[in-house]
Amino acid sequence: MAGSTPGEVRATLEALYRNEARRIFATLVRLLRDFDLAEEALQEAFRAAVEQWPRQGIPDKPRAWLVSAGRFKAIDRVRRDQRRKQLQAEDVAPVAVAQPDEALDDVIEDDQLRLIFTCCHPALTTEARVALTLREVCGLTTEEIARAFLTPTATLAQRIVRAKAKIRKAGIPYRVPSAEELPERLDAVLQVIYLVYNEGYAASAGASLLRWELAGEAIRLGRLLVELLPQAEALGLLALMLLHESRRAARTDRNGDLVLLEDQDRSLWDREQIVEGLVLVERALRSSWFGPYTLQAAIAAVHAEASDAAETDWEQIVGLYDVLQRISPSPVVELNRAVAIAMRDGPAAGLARVEAILARGELEHYHLAHAARADLYRRLGRGNEARAAYEQALALTRQDAERRFLERRLAELSA
Amino acid sequence: MKYLCLVYSDEKLLHSLPDSPRDPECQAYADRISAGGGMIAAEALESVRTATTLRVRNGEVAITDGPFAETKEQLAGFYLIDVEDLDEALRVAAGIPAARVGSVEVRPVRELETE
Numbered sequence: 062m063a064g065s066t067p068g069e070v071r072a073t074l075e076a077l078y079r080n081e082a083r084r085i086f087a088t089l090v091r092l093l094r095d096f097d098l099a100e101e102a103l104q105e106a107f108r109a110a111v112e113q114w115p116r117q118g119i120p121d122k123p124r125a126w127l128v129s130a131g132r133f134k135a136i137d138r139v140r141r142d143q144r145r146k147q148l149q150a151e152d153v154a155p156v157a158v159a160q161p162d163e164a165l166d167d168v169i170e171d172d173q174l175r176l177i178f179t180c181c182h183p184a185l186t187t188e189a190r191v192a193l194t195l196r197e198v199c200g201l202t203t204e205e206i207a208r209a210f211l212t213p214t215a216t217l218a219q220r221i222v223r224a225k226a227k228i229r230k231a232g233i234p235y236r237v238p239s240a241e242e243l244p245e246r247l248d249a250v251l252q253v254i255y256l257v258y259n260e261g262y263a264a265s266a267g268a269s270l271l272r273w274e275l276a277g278e279a280i281r282l283g284r285l286l287v288e289l290l291p292q293a294e295a296l297g298l299l300a301l302m303l304l305h306e307s308r309r310a311a312r313t314d315r316n317g318d319l320v321l322l323e324d325q326d327r328s329l330w331d332r333e334q335i336v337e338g339l340v341l342v343e344r345a346l347r348s349s350w351f352g353p354y355t356l357q358a359a360i361a362a363v364h365a366e367a368s369d370a371a372e373t374d375w376e377q378i379v380g381l382y383d384v385l386q387r388i389s390p391s392p393v394v395e396l397n398r399a400v401a402i403a404m405r406d407g408p409a410a411g412l413a414r415v416e417a418i419l420a421r422g423e424l425e426h427y428h429l430a431h432a433a434r435a436d437l438y439r440r441l442g443r444g445n446e447a448r449a450a451y452e453q454a455l456a457l458t459r460q461d462a463e464r465r466f467l468e469r470r471l472a473e474l475s476a
Numbered sequence: 477m478k479y480l481c482l483v484y485s486d487e488k489l490l491h492s493l494p495d496s497p498r499d500p501e502c503q504a505y506a507d508r509i510s511a512g513g514g515m516i517a518a519e520a521l522e523s524v525r526t527a528t529t530l531r532v533r534n535g536e537v538a539i540t541d542g543p544f545a546e547t548k549e550q551l552a553g554f555y556l557i558d559v560e561d562l563d564e565a566l567r568v569a570a571g572i573p574a575a576r577v578g579s580v581e582v583r584p585v586r587e588l589e590t591e
Contacts, residue, residue: 184562231584232477234561242563 070114073123078107081124083200087172089131090179091235096197096225098135106131173198174289175235181250182233189224190253196221198285199278209275210260247290251298251354254282258302276306287341293348297355300341304361307334319466323370335365353389356381375405392423400433412437428457432467439474448474478516478585479565481555485578487523490552497573502553505573509557514568520553552578556585 065073082103089099106127120126180193191210195201201209207217227233238246261275283299311325320326342362345355360381367373382398395418403411415434424430435450448471455467490496502520509515527543543550552574559565562582569580 182562184566230586231582232479232561232565234563236561236563238563 065114065119067115070111070119073119074107074110074114077123077127081127082107083176083198084173085124085127085131086197086200087176088128089135090176091172092128092132093135094235095229098139099131101138102131102135103127105134109134170289171237173285174237177250177286177289178237178246179228179233179235181246181253182228183246183249184231184233185224185227187252187256189220189227190249191256192217192220193224194253194282195257195278199282201278209272243292247292247294250286251294254279254286255298255302255354257282258305262305276302276309280306293345293351294354296341296345296348297351297358300338300345300358301354301361303334303338303341304358304365307331307338307365313462317462318469319462322364327369330365338362339365353385356385356388360385370404373404375401379405392418392421393427396424396427396430396433403437408437408440412441426457428454428463431457435470439470444474477561477565478556478558479562479568480583480585481557481565481569481572482551482581482583483553483555483572483574483578484549484581485552485574486548487550487552490574490577493577495576497576501573505571506555509555509568509571514557514559514564516556516558518553518555521551524550549578 085106086099086103089102090096093099093102109130110123110127114120177194177198180197181190185193192206195206196203203218203221204214206212207214210217257275258279261272261277261279280299280302283295283302286295287299307330308322308325310331311327311329312320314320338358339362342355342358345351346359360378363374363378363381378401379398382394382401386394386398396415399411399414399418401411402414412434415430415437418424419430419434431450431454435447435454438444438447438450451467451471451474455464455471458464458467499520506515506518509518524543527541529540529542529544531538531540555568555572557565557568559568562584565582569575569582572580574580
């Protein structure tokens with residue numbers, strides 16, 4: 062216990078804050094049943110450690126110490142507040158304090174899962190789930206989240222306040238869902254993580270460095286979920302994010318312009334992320350419970366294993382899209398399948414399918430559908446139709462890099 | 477916690493769709509929740525045409541014929557339940573037969589502050 066230098070204490074506390082703060086927070090939420098109270102308790106626990114550890118030494122179980130200290134401070138605060146409200150002595154218990162079993166590591170891991178499932182509860186709006194997860198599970202500040210989502214800080218702060226109020230007043234439980242509810246509730250969690258990832262990967266409007274960091278945050282969340290709950294689709298989603306992320310350096314050129322998959326310099330792909338992704342896909346595919354995330358990861362894996370676009374196993378990609386369309390049908394999946402068929406059988410075969418999908422109207426306002434059609438016309442040497450389709454895509458895109466790419470293609474066609 | 481599950485439906489269609497619940501099914505479901513100990517009260521309501529809305533403004537009582545708001549869907553009935561948390565309330569709400577043709581709004585009951 063005794064004999065820690067101030068330097069040792071500071072280094073230990075910094076590491077604990079970085080790696081353990083959100084876990085301790087999750088446990089405090091369970092013990093105190095209130096997000097705001099738990100956040101204050103967390104800060105006070107670290108403040109107490111800064112004061113006491115240099116004198117008393119670093120405790121054997123620092124995490125348990127911080128949980129106990131936080132809980133004690135919070136109860137103290139509630140008692141003081143209640144006294145201020147001059148309530149009767151017998152009414153002073155309602156902080157609903159659970160038994161302090163914080164020394165058990167598996168309980169603490171469950172607390173993190175509880176926190177994730179509560180923040181991603183379907184009774185909250187999707188926007189609220191995303192904001193709350195980044196704030197409470199990842200520990201991002203409200204300002205950081207607001208900047209990353211190009212939302213005014215006040216709007217985001219209010220979104221978080223409202224979500225926490227709804228959790229409290231509507232009785233959203235702090236619990237890992239039952240086996241029967243789990244598939245649906247896990248979907249909601251995966252959706253939040255993937256939304257965060259996509260916001261960082263392909264910002265729908267504008268561009269900023271912070272949004273890139275969102276992709277990293279999503280991968281960290283994905284890893285945490287896999288560690289806590291290694292279900293097939295959690296593995297699949299983490300694999301999908303890693304395989305997409307592996308291409309980041311090759312996706313844009315020096316000017317920040319978009320480079321298509323077929324034109325990317327594959328030596329720039331991150332081998333470490335690819336290997337990790339491939340292992341995860343295989344693990345997920347061995348389970349009989351895999352779903353759309355795993356299948357999309359499997360498609361990304363086929364690309365990752367090909368030395369160039371021509372060497373890609375398009376037959377397998379079309380096959381994977383067939384399965385994906387069967388278990389999770391959508392016009393976007395159908396569009397991607399049509400593009401894969403064009404790569405396998407030539408642009409004419411793909412074009413007929415893309416035209417048929419567009420004729421149904423669901424993807425009329427989806428810029429990538431028009432861009433795909435334009436590309437197939439271009440490859441068939443039908444310049445006028447290609448130009449018209451590129452212009453339609455250009456009118457629909459809101460992203461700078463995509464706009465520049467489409468303009469470049471239009472200029473090439475006119476040359 | 478107590479939750480009020482409000483059943484909304486277009487009352488012209490509530491009893492006339494192929495999937496519309498019949499009264500015995502609704503009664504059976506209410507009995508089942510009661511048997512589980514989670515029920516406080518449940519009632520079906522008469523048509524919205526029988527509704528009267530009352531307001532008191534500056535000490536004056538104003539009474540108008542009709543519901544509070546004219547909407548496409550009307551309040552058709554309610555379940556007042558006492559369960560552990562929102563997840564359990566949503567499970568009960570999902571079993572309400574009229575949820576198949578209308579919608580169910582789940583509202584936590586606010587405890588009045590007595591101090």
